[in-house]
Every structure is written in C-alpha cells, then in structure tokens.
Amino acid sequence: MTLRDVAAAAGVTAITVSRYLRSPGQVAPETAATIRHALSATGYVPNKQAGVLASGRGSIVAALVPNLAHSIFAETLEGLSGTLESAGLELLVAASGYSTEREEAQIRALLGWAPRALVITGRHHTPGAIKLLREAHAGGCTVIEMWDHHGRGAQGFSQVGFNHRDAGRRMAEHLLQAGHRRLAYVDSAVVGDYRARERGDGFVAAAEAAGATVQRLAAPAGEPISAGREVVSQLQASAAGFANDHLGCGALLGAQAAGWRVPQDLALIGFGDFELAAHLAPGLTTLAPPRREIGAQAAAMLLAQLEGAAPVQRLKLDCPLVVRGSTQARQSKP
Amino acid sequence: MTLRDVAAAAGVTAITVSRYLRSPGQVAPETAATIRHALSATGYVPNKQAGVLASGRGSIVAALVPNLAHSIFAETLEGLSGTLESAGLELLVAASGYSTEREEAQIRALLGWAPRALVITGRHHTPGAIKLLREAHAGGCTVIEMWDHHGRGAQGFSQVGFNHRDAGRRMAEHLLQAGHRRLAYVDSAVVGDYRARERGDGFVAAAEAAGATVQRLAAPAGEPISAGREVVSQLQASAAGFANDHLGCGALLGAQAAGWRVPQDLALIGFGDFELAAHLAPGLTTLAPPRREIGAQAAAMLLAQLEGAAPVQRLKLDCPLVVRGSTQARQSKP
DNA sequence: ATGAAAGCGCTAACAT
DNA sequence: ATGTTAGCGCTTTCAT
Numbered sequence: 001m002t003l004r005d006v007a008a009a010a011g012v013t014a015i016t017v018s019r020y021l022r023s024p025g026q027v028a029p030e031t032a033a034t035i036r037h038a039l040s041a042t043g044y045v046p047n048k049q050a051g052v053l054a055s056g057r058g059s060i061v062a063a064l065v066p067n068l069a070h071s072i073f074a075e076t077l078e079g080l081s082g083t084l085e086s087a088g089l090e091l092l093v094a095a096s097g098y099s100t101e102r103e104e105a106q107i108r109a110l111l112g113w114a115p116r117a118l119v120i121t122g123r124h125h126t127p128g129a130i131k132l133l134r135e136a137h138a139g140g141c142t143v144i145e146m147w148d149h150h151g152r153g154a155q156g157f158s159q160v161g162f163n164h165r166d167a168g169r170r171m172a173e174h175l176l177q178a179g180h181r182r183l184a185y186v187d188s189a190v191v192g193d194y195r196a197r198e199r200g201d202g203f204v205a206a207a208e209a210a211g212a213t214v215q216r217l218a219a220p221a222g223e224p225i226s227a228g229r230e231v232v233s234q235l236q237a238s239a240a241g242f243a244n245d246h247l248g249c250g251a252l253l254g255a256q257a258a259g260w261r262v263p264q265d266l267a268l269i270g271f272g273d274f275e276l277a278a279h280l281a282p283g284l285t286t287l288a289p290p291r292r293e294i295g296a297q298a299a300a301m302l303l304a305q306l307e308g309a310a311p312v313q314r315l316k317l318d319c320p321l322v323v324r325g326s327t328q329a330r331q332s333k334p
Numbered sequence: 335m336t337l338r339d340v341a342a343a344a345g346v347t348a349i350t351v352s353r354y355l356r357s358p359g360q361v362a363p364e365t366a367a368t369i370r371h372a373l374s375a376t377g378y379v380p381n382k383q384a385g386v387l388a389s390g391r392g393s394i395v396a397a398l399v400p401n402l403a404h405s406i407f408a409e410t411l412e413g414l415s416g417t418l419e420s421a422g423l424e425l426l427v428a429a430s431g432y433s434t435e436r437e438e439a440q441i442r443a444l445l446g447w448a449p450r451a452l453v454i455t456g457r458h459h460t461p462g463a464i465k466l467l468r469e470a471h472a473g474g475c476t477v478i479e480m481w482d483h484h485g486r487g488a489q490g491f492s493q494v495g496f497n498h499r500d501a502g503r504r505m506a507e508h509l510l511q512a513g514h515r516r517l518a519y520v521d522s523a524v525v526g527d528y529r530a531r532e533r534g535d536g537f538v539a540a541a542e543a544a545g546a547t548v549q550r551l552a553a554p555a556g557e558p559i560s561a562g563r564e565v566v567s568q569l570q571a572s573a574a575g576f577a578n579d580h581l582g583c584g585a586l587l588g589a590q591a592a593g594w595r596v597p598q599d600l601a602l603i604g605f606g607d608f609e610l611a612a613h614l615a616p617g618l619t620t621l622a623p624p625r626r627e628i629g630a631q632a633a634a635m636l637l638a639q640l641e642g643a644a645p646v647q648r649l650k651l652d653c654p655l656v657v658r659g660s661t662q663a664r665q666s667k668p
Numbered sequence: 669a670t671g672a673a674a675g676c677g678c679t680a681a682c683a684t
Numbered sequence: 685a686t687g688t689t690a691g692c693g694c695t696t697t698c699a700t
Contacts, residue, residue: 012687016685016686018679019685019686022679047678050677055678056680067412077402094424275608275609279583348694350671352694352695353670361670381693384695388695390696
C-alpha cells in the first residue's frame with residue numbers, strides 16, 4: 001500500500017494525499033472526504049523511511065543507556081518516552097552494558113537513522129565516539145549527555161544531571177556530621193561505572209578533608225545484594241557509604257545478621273533510593289537521584305533545541321539526601 | 335557524507351563502495367584498501383533510511399510494552415535487546431500505559447518504519463490494532479505477543495509467555511494446600527491490566543472449586559505498596575493472594591504493623607517476584623514470571639522466523655512458585 | 669571486478 | 685486547490 005494506491009482510489013494524485021496527511025487544511029473539503037475514505041479503505045500506513053529521505057526531517061530520537069533493566073535507567077527512559085511521544089517523536093534504544101566500546105558501535109548504528117537527537121548516558125566516551133557525536137552535532141543532531149553534570153571533561157555537549165563527586169562528598173558529610181571519624185566506601189563491582197567511582201572519590205576527599213580515616217574497598221563481584229552482605233565482614237569503620245543502594249541494603253542485612261545494631265554499631269548510606277531501601281527496617285539513608293526527571297528534562301531540552309534554542313545547554317538537577325534509620329537512631333518506629 | 339562522497343574520495347563509483355560495505359570479498363583487495371581509507375577519512379555513516387528503502391530489508395524491531403520503568407517489562411526489554419543486538423537488529427520502543435487505544439496509535443506509528451518484527455504485550459487489542467497487526471503479518475512482519483499464552487482469544491499470532499488464569503489458580507492452590515478455607519484476592523488498581531484480572535479469575539475459580547470462601551476486592555488507587563498496606567484492614571480471610579508483589583509486600587508490612595503474625599494470622603502470596611519480596615521478613619511467597627526469558631525467547635523466536643521458521647509459534651514458559659515465609663511458618667531464620 | 673540505469677516511497681519546489 | 689518534475693541515498697538489476 002503506497003500513497004499512489006490511496007491516490008488512485010481517491011481519484012487524485014499522490015501529492016494531494018501527501019498534503020492532506022500533513023496539512024489537511026490545504027486540500028478542498030470535498031477532496032479531503034474522498035481521501036479519508038480511500039485512506040481507511042486501503043488501510044494505508046505511511047512509509048517513514050521514504051518520508052525521512054525525501055524531507056530530511058525524521059522523528060527518531062536515539063537513547064543510549066548502560067542497561068535497560070535497572071530502575072535507574074528504566075525510569076529515565078520512561079521520562080524521555082512520555083515527553084517525546086506527546087511531541088510525535090519515537091524512541092530507538094540501545095544498552096551499552098557500561099562498555100564504551102560497545103557504546104561507540106551503537107552510536108554509529110543509531111546515527112545511521114539520522115535521529116533528531118541522541119541522548120547518551122554520561123560524559124566519558126571513546127575518542128571515536130566523541131568524533132561521531134561531534135559530527136552528528138555539527139550536522140544538526142541534538143546531543144545530550146544525561147546523568148552527569150561536570151564542567152571539566154565535558155566535550156561541549158548539552159548535559160542534564162548532577163555532579164557525582166559532589167554527591168559522594170555529601171554522603172560523607174552526612175556521616176561526618178553524625179560524629180563518625182572512621183569511614184569506609186564500598187565501590188561498585190561494575191567495571192565502567194565511572195560515576196560510582198567519582199562518588200567514591202568525593203566521599204574519600206570529604207572524609208580526608210575532615211581528618212577522618214577512610215577505608216576504600218571494592219565489592220565482591222556478583223549479585224550486588226549478596227555482595228553487600230559479604231563485604232560487611234571487611235568493614236573497619238563506624239560508618240560506610242556504598243556505590244549504590246543494593247550494596248547498602250545487602251550490607252544492612254548482613255550487619256544485622258551478624259548481630260550488629262544499625263546505626264549504633266554501623267551507620268550506612270547508599271545511593272540511588274532504590275525501592276528496597278525504604279522498606280528495610282531500619283530504612284537505608286540514601287541519595288535520591290531524579291531518575292525520571294533526568295529523562296523528562298532531557299526530552300524537554302531536546303524539544304527546545306529542535307525549536308531553535310541554544311544548541312548547548314547544561315542543566316543541573318538536585319539529588320536530595322533521604323535520611324532514614326540506617327544513619328539516625330532517633331527515628332522511632334511508626 | 336554520502337556514498338558518492340566516499341566513492342569520489344576512493345576514485346570509484348558509489349556502487350563499488352556499497353558492495354564493499356555489504357560483501358567485502360566481492361571487490362578487488364586493492365580497491366578494498368583504497369575504500370577503507372576513504373571510509374575512515376570521511377567518517378562516513380551509512381544512511382539506513384535510504385538502505386531500507388532501496389533494499390526493502392530493514393533492521394528495526396519494534397517493541398510495545400505497558401511501561402518501561404517497571405522491572406517486569408524492563409527486564410523483558412533487556413532480554414530482547416541483548417539477543418537482537420547480536421543479530422544486528424535495533425529496538426524501537428513505545429509504552430502504552432495499559433491503554434489499548436494508545437497501543438493502536440503506537441502500532442500504527444511503529445509500523446511506519448517497516449519493522450522486521452513487532453513484539454507486543456498481551457493478546458487483547460482493539461479491533462483496529464488487530465487489523466493492523468494482521469496486515470503487517472501478512473506483509474511479512476513477524477508479530478509476537480508476549481507475556482501471555484492462551485489458546486482461545488488468541489488472534490493467530492505467535493505467543494511467548496504463560497497462562498495467567500493458571501497462575502492465579504496455582505496461587506490459590508498453594509494457600510488451599512496449607513489448609514486455608516477463607517481466601518481473598520486483591521485486584522490491581524491499574525485499569526487495563528487484564529492479566530492481573532485473569533489471575534484473579536483463576537484464583538477465585540480454584541478457591542470455589544475447593545469449597546473455600548473467596549473475598550475479591552480492588553486495591554485502592556495510588557502507590558501500590560501503600561495501597562497494599564491500606565487494604566489489609568478490609569481483609570476477612572486467613573490467606574490472601576495479590577495481583578502483584580507490591581500490593582502483597584504492602585499488605586505484609588501493613589499486617590505486621592497491625593500486630594498480626596504472618597503467616598499464622600494471615601498468609602500472603604503475591605505475583606511477580608519483585609526484588610522487595612525476597613528481602614522482607616518473612617519473605618513474600620510469590621510466582622516468579624520469567625521476565626528476562628520472555629524477552630530472550632521472543633527474540634530467539636523472531637530470529638528463527640526471519641530465517642524461515644513457521645510464522646506462527648506458541649511457546650509456553652514456566653512461572654514457578656517461590657515459597658517464602660509469608661505462607662510457611664516452618665521456614666526458620668537463617 | 670566494476671559500472672550505468674532505474675527505482676524504492678515520499679516530499680520540495682515549482683508550475684498551473 | 686491540485687499536478688508535474690526532480691531527487692533524497694541507497695540497492696537492485698543488467699551490462700561491460
């Protein structure tokens with residue numbers, strides 16, 4: 001079924017149907033009615049490849065995240081998707097698995113669809129990827145880095161996110177303010193999660209600046225909640241920060257299983273505000289990144305840029321601290 | 335940057351470069367080398383719209399899920415994505431929000447990209463959507479319904495999933511086997527989640543068949559864990575099944591807050607095997623749908639059909655029962 | 669082993 | 685208000 005088939009059925013030529021489809025007001029009311037009939041009679045579905053090729057204007061937005069399954073990025077995608085759909089844009093996705101090499105290959109593949117915008121996670125990419133992104137951007141494709149916000153090291157692309165070093169620093173400061181002097185930070189076992197590493201750097205820097213001791217150690221590989229359980233035995237600190245809430249929750253459960261009181265014997269702070277964190281007893285104190293908002297704001301920025309706004313913008317979002325029982329003993333039982 | 339630019343740089347014509355790209359063996363080794371240079375010098379990115387239009391063979395697979403954020407569908411997408419990527423296919427996604435009307439509009443939009451396959455959630459669609467799916471299928475687009483498996487009511491499309499009525503029945507039977515005679519089922523507040531409703535039907539039917547009483551009630555609207563907490567007060571049963579684990583976990587917490595012993599005063603069984611369910615104390619007994627496997631198997635089926643396998647296949651997957659403390663008192667503390 | 673011609677389905681720019 | 689012509693960037697024949 002092509003435009004010409006519909007046109008033939010309506011007794012007009014293809015261009016008239018094409019016009020009707022894009023701006024119905026431009027065809028005579030009578031013709032429009034005939035076309036409407038022909039349209040539904042044939043069950044015509046416009047071929048978008050042809051449309052894009054002819055017009056040069058596509059409707060695809062490509063999004064590249066480390067993974068799809070995790071709520072952190074899934075909610076970001078949902079934020080993106082919701083805003084994009086109302087603007088008639090469509091979402092092509094790929095998951096890099098935290099590998100910048102795969103990311104480069106995927107950028108190349110996605111760019112082949114001539115997307116209106118490319119939304120990518122983080123600011124660290126291979127040189128090849130950066131070259132591709134630059135060329136795409138120069139060619140009019142909006143490029144947005146999300147989940148990060150960083151002056152130095154940015155490649156001149158738009159950003160929507162927050163600073164992870166700051167976030168780590170705030171994790172440590174929360175523990176320091178509670179009087180802890182012996183801290184620990186447990187890194188993610190995920191290779192390539194540089195944002196978790198930056199939070200660790202911030203955490204350690206803040207602890208050292210305050211004259212506290214800091215033990216930094218890597219989580220065992222494997223399922224992160226179990227990893228958190230296991231890592232507890234290595235902790236030589238009165239308070240610990242974790243690369244993410246799964247590790248933190250695991251550690252909380254592990255500490256309790258070992259008979260420690262939380263937060264008296266060990267205070268814990270995670271990152272991510274995962275669902276589990278709120279429902280343990282005590283709850284896990286954490287930083288709550290604006291997962292959905294990152295996606296929604298990236299979409300909003302992208303739409304603004306498509307309408308002519310400045311092609312490079314940087315939006316810093318809040319990543320609020322959520323205090324729960326794992327760091328505050330006085331939080332009484334409800 | 336087009337093929338002709340690359341060709342010009344290499345001193346050949348476009349078609350030679352095109353051939354090199356698709357089957358490097360068909361061009362002379364010397365020419366190939368020149369082309370390779372030209373390729374990297376120009377940073378050429380092939381335009382896929384043009385390729386698809388000319389060849390009639392695309393590489394897009396479209397996936398339609400109720401939502402992206404929930405782990406249930408996010409993991410399914412990840413299963414799809416992983417298998418597709420290794421076959422060079424790309425994933426276009428849309429979220430219907432459990433609305434079959436939106437679904438129809440999205441099917442229409444997705445079909446415009448002439449996808450190789452359309453993977454859709456569930457077997458209930460609007461008449462218009464079914465017409466579109468039929469036509470697409472007739473036109474060579476693989477259509478797979480996932481997350482469901484049902485002889486009657488199926489529209490002749492491939493399926494990868496399990497039967498939700500059966501699942502509900504097994505939830506009730508687990509409670510019945512523990513000796514409960516007064517059961518309850520709490521429905522999802524999500525309008526359009528017919529699978530949850532079918533599980534409820536199966537649950538109620540099994541309970542009645544066994545001569546037990548069944549109270550069926552709807553969860554309050556709003557955030558599902560809170561809804562589960564609230565619904566506890568309305569329960570007049572010794573054991574309850576829930577449309578999903580969020581409701582079940584909420585109810586477990588609500589029951590404990592009200593001073594009830596679980597499972598002695600109230601036994602609970604959920605559905606979904608959400609992360610939270612395993613980490614409450616006691617854990618929530620639940621049915622564990624093969625979330626990732628549904629995606630992976632849908633992708634495998636799809637690839638097989640693209641290679642000539644039968645165009646309609648139905649694959650029934652297991653949805654195992656995971657027994658935890660919310661239905662079994664004897665489960666001792668580790 | 670390489671090239672020339674034609675066309676995929678649509679839309680821009682000009683007619684009329 | 686509608687039609688004509690040309691061409692988007694690539695791949696398919698069919699030559700050479």
